[in-house]
Amino acid sequence: xxxxxxxxRSQASQYIPDLRGADPVGFRGKPVISTTxxxxxxxxxxxxxxxxxxxxDPVRIDLGRCVMCGDCEPACPSAxxxxxxxxxxxxxxxxxxxxxxxxxxxxxxxxxxxxxxxFGRSLKLRSVSAGGCNGCEMEINAxxxxxxxxxxxxxxxxxxxxxxxxxxxSGPISRNMVSALQTCWDxxxxxxxxxxxxxxxxxxxxxxxxxxxDRRFLExxxxxxxxxxxxxxxxxxxxxxxxLLGIS
Amino acid sequence: MxxxxxxxxxxxxxxxxxxxxxxxQHCTERxxxxxxxxxxxxxxxxxxxxIVVTAVLQPVAGDLTILRAQALAxxxxxxxxxxxxxxxxxxxxxxxxxxxxxxxxxxxxxxxxEGERQQxxxxxxxxxxxxxxxxxxxxxxxxxxxxxxxxxxxxxxxxTVHHLxxxxxxxxxxxxxxxxxxPPMALTPVIESICGDSCIAxxxxxCAAVEALSDSAVGMETDLLRGVALEMERIAIHVATLGxxxxxxxxxxxxxxxxxxxxxxxxxxxxVCGNRFGRGWLRPGRARGLTQAQRDDLTxxxxxxxxxxxEVNELMCSSRSVKARFQGTGVVSxxxxxxxxxxGLAARAxxxxxxxxSDLPCVAYQRFPVELLTESGGDxxxxxxxxxxxxxxxxxxxxxxxxxxxxxLGAARSTPDLTGKPLQPSMLCLSVIEGARGPVVxxxxxxxxxxxxxxxxxxxxxxxxFGLAMAVxxxxxxxxxxxxxxxxxxxxxxxx
Numbered sequence: 001x002x003x004x005x006x007x008x009r010s011q012a013s014q015y016i017p018d019l020r021g022a023d024p025v026g027f028r029g030k031p032v033i034s035t036t037x038x039x040x041x042x043x044x045x046x047x048x049x050x051x052x053x054x055x056x057d058p059v060r061i062d063l064g065r066c067v068m069c070g071d072c073e074p075a076c077p078s079a080x081x082x083x084x085x086x087x088x089x090x091x092x093x094x095x096x097x098x099x100x101x102x103x104x105x106x107x108x109x110x111x112x113x114x115x116x117x118x119f120g121r122s123l124k125l126r127s128v129s130a131g132g133c134n135g136c137e138m139e140i141n142a143x144x145x146x147x148x149x150x151x152x153x154x155x156x157x158x159x160x161x162x163x164x165x166x167x168x169x170s171g172p173i174s175r176n177m178v179s180a181l182q183t184c185w186d187x188x189x190x191x192x193x194x195x196x197x198x199x200x201x202x203x204x205x206x207x208x209x210x211x212x213x214d215r216r217f218l219e220x221x222x223x224x225x226x227x228x229x230x231x232x233x234x235x236x237x238x239x240x241x242x243x244l245l246g247i248s
Numbered sequence: 249m250x251x252x253x254x255x256x257x258x259x260x261x262x263x264x265x266x267x268x269x270x271x272x273q274h275c276t277e278r279x280x281x282x283x284x285x286x287x288x289x290x291x292x293x294x295x296x297x298x299i300v301v302t303a304v305l306q307p308v309a310g311d312l313t314i315l316r317a318q319a320l321a322x323x324x325x326x327x328x329x330x331x332x333x334x335x336x337x338x339x340x341x342x343x344x345x346x347x348x349x350x351x352x353x354x355x356x357x358x359x360x361x362e363g364e365r366q367q368x369x370x371x372x373x374x375x376x377x378x379x380x381x382x383x384x385x386x387x388x389x390x391x392x393x394x395x396x397x398x399x400x401x402x403x404x405x406x407x408t409v410h411h412l413x414x415x416x417x418x419x420x421x422x423x424x425x426x427x428x429x430x431p432p433m434a435l436t437p438v439i440e441s442i443c444g445d446s447c448i449a450x451x452x453x454x455c456a457a458v459e460a461l462s463d464s465a466v467g468m469e470t471d472l473l474r475g476v477a478l479e480m481e482r483i484a485i486h487v488a489t490l491g492x493x494x495x496x497x498x499x500x501x502x503x504x505x506x507x508x509x510x511x512x513x514x515x516x517x518x519x520v521c522g523n524r525f526g527r528g529w530l531r532p533g534r535a536r537g538l539t540q541a542q543r544d545d546l547t548x549x550x551x552x553x554x555x556x557x558x559e560v561n562e563l564m565c566s567s568r569s570v571k572a573r574f575q576g577t578g579v580v581s582x583x584x585x586x587x588x589x590x591x592g593l594a595a596r597a598x599x600x601x602x603x604x605x606s607d608l609p610c611v612a613y614q615r616f617p618v619e620l621l622t623e624s625g626g627d628x629x630x631x632x633x634x635x636x637x638x639x640x641x642x643x644x645x646x647x648x649x650x651x652x653x654x655x656x657l658g659a660a661r662s663t664p665d666l667t668g669k670p671l672q673p674s675m676l677c678l679s680v681i682e683g684a685r686g687p688v689v690x691x692x693x694x695x696x697x698x699x700x701x702x703x704x705x706x707x708x709x710x711x712x713x714f715g716l717a718m719a720v721x722x723x724x725x726x727x728x729x730x731x732x733x734x735x736x737x738x739x740x741x742x743x744x
Binding site: 128 | 360362366394422426434436441444507520522523566738739
């Protein structure tokens with residue numbers, strides 16, 4: 001009893017009061033592309049990128065592919081690339097995940113009136129890892145820990161797809177998981193949504209070119225929210241889902 | 249060149265080529281003499297349709313032995329598993345990847361359903377336990393929690409598990425093939441994605457191997473920084489597992505406290521390298537250095553951590569409900585652990601004193617040795633206690649390093665730029681790094697043209713999954729979750 005009280009006292013209060021205003025110190029998040037001119041014919045950043053996230057003329061980075069490894073930053077002879085700790089990277093639109101010098105931020109997620117009405121006070125999610133490396137999976141687990149505590153907004157991970165309003169997908173979708181993923185999706189009652197967490201789920205990430213993956217599931221069921229990162233930082237998901245559901 | 253014992257570099261032509269039968273016979277003799285089989289794998293020959301087989305043996309003391317054989321396509325060989333069960337998973341993988349067939353293997357089944365077998369997961373040939381009262385319980389591939397997929401099939405009599413069969417492969421992404429498709433010095437982001445909670449262990453093994461293959465020495469400070477990174481990763485994984493164990497028995501105070509303690513550690517990692525899992529900390533030829541402020545930050549974080557960690561451990565270990573669930577549950581005897589070739593923490597918790605940081609130390613652990621810890625119980629309690637003790641040892645190791653003003657831990661003054669540096673041709677390099685679960689083994693072979701010809705990756709989970717299957721025998725099926733969590737093995741590291 002005494003020990004328990006003592007642990008409780010040390011634990012104190014751990015939750016982050018303002019999740020959207022949090023400051024993850026050191027986090028290598030959003031790429032920042034300066035207006036510095038590229039060297040003629042230079043494509044060093046493209047060569048350094050492990051997931052084909054960078055396009056040239058002008059330089060732009062697709063956060064749906066970017067694994068935020070940072071390897072492009074030292075590769076660039078013009079010091080054009082750097083990373084900020086901005087975690088507000090989620091989007092409802094796959095095509096809106098690209099940043100460039102003229103479009104440096106991801107557009108804020110707009111409230112969906114329909115989703116707010118249905119799920120604004122309670123959203124139960126079933127996680128499926130389909131080739132995920134346990135990075136995104138551990139971060140998904142962290143959503144509900146004492147620090148991030150998304151349960152306070154009525155968002156929880158549930159065991160059964162029958163109890164779920166949506167599916168959280170992580171991993172590039174290995175072929176060996178195709179059937180189980182479909183079974184799980186079919187077991188979730190309508191209305192339901194998909195949330196793609198991490199570069200692997202959004203684009204295949206570093207595994208995009210592997211013949212051992214089969215991504216047709218996402219061609220059929222378009223995600224309601226894309227959460228970039230490798231792994232996706234809990235705050236990236238939390239800010240995105242709070243914006244989408246209009247949680248203040 | 250690093251003088252680390254965790255690296256073995258040799259010219260391929262120096263390896264005496266055995267016949268397959270000769271290699272197996274040699275392995276048998278060495279295993280009978282007490283050596284351990286570290287790995288056994290094959291690859292297609294450069295020309296023709298033969299198979300090149302490599303076996304690595306670890307003697308009780310001394311350097312690793314690498315054996316080579318040229319086999320014919322589809323050749324059969326007498327299975328080692330019949331006399332040395334520890335070989336079972338390596339022979340299964342060899343058969344699945346190359347078609348070489350171990351005759352007499354008692355359970356020759358696919359390891360991960362790769363290649364032609366993809367999407368045939370339903371064809372797995374499960375054991376059958378017969379009897380009127382016997383029933384089967386199938387769980388997965390998708391589990392109740394947020395966790396990677398795998399299928400568990402329990403054959404039960406009432407509540408008691410007679411046998412558990414574990415079917416994996418759902419996470420197979422074709423890692424080994426992918427590693428041949430990018431420039432050899434630019435593989436770290438892929439390596440860090442093989443098993444995403446063990447980025448550092450994998451990245452260190454890879455970096456050390458390509459540095460050796462390109463004859464590029466890194467300084468002591470780089471090795472020490474990698475040690476700092478690896479021990480931070482070990483703490484993060486062990487504490488996550490302790491939190492999972494507490495949650496699995498509804499010991500909520502443990503779950504909450506271990507959760508926030510892990511957050512402190514991984515956020516400190518992020519402040520050093522930009523990522524909570526250590527991605528980006530290590531690259532070939534270098535490791536991110538620590539500024540004095542970062543060094544002080546890590547010291548403060550660990551000092552605060554260990555005080556509260558000891559406190560919650562004390563609470564956990566003195567609780568009768570915790571003891572009731574963990575003590576005597578999921579026992580793997582020392583003999584079983586040895587025979588099954590268990591590795592890392594799972595082996596040490598069953599009294600097998602093996603740890604690559606002691607047996608095959610790299611330079612950092614030669615200079616600053618770590619205590620080799622074991623527990624004798626082999627049960628969930630032993631695995632829990634060992635995690636607590638290993639975390640404490642890692643914290644002490646880190647604080648000692650960080651506090652030593654004579655050590656240079658800043659960014660190395662000169663880091664070789666290895667981008668595009670050629671690898672020595674026709675070499676085989678083996679690296680072993682003791683991650684939180686056990687030794688991560690990587691074997692890189694270069695072609696006569698200096699390209700990577702074959703990249704073998706082996707997670708300690710590969711043999712350890714069978715340890716879990718043995719642990720639950722004769723236990724109540726309701727104790728499976730805590731047995732599973734006490735091992736805390738990797739699915740993607742197994743499935744590749």
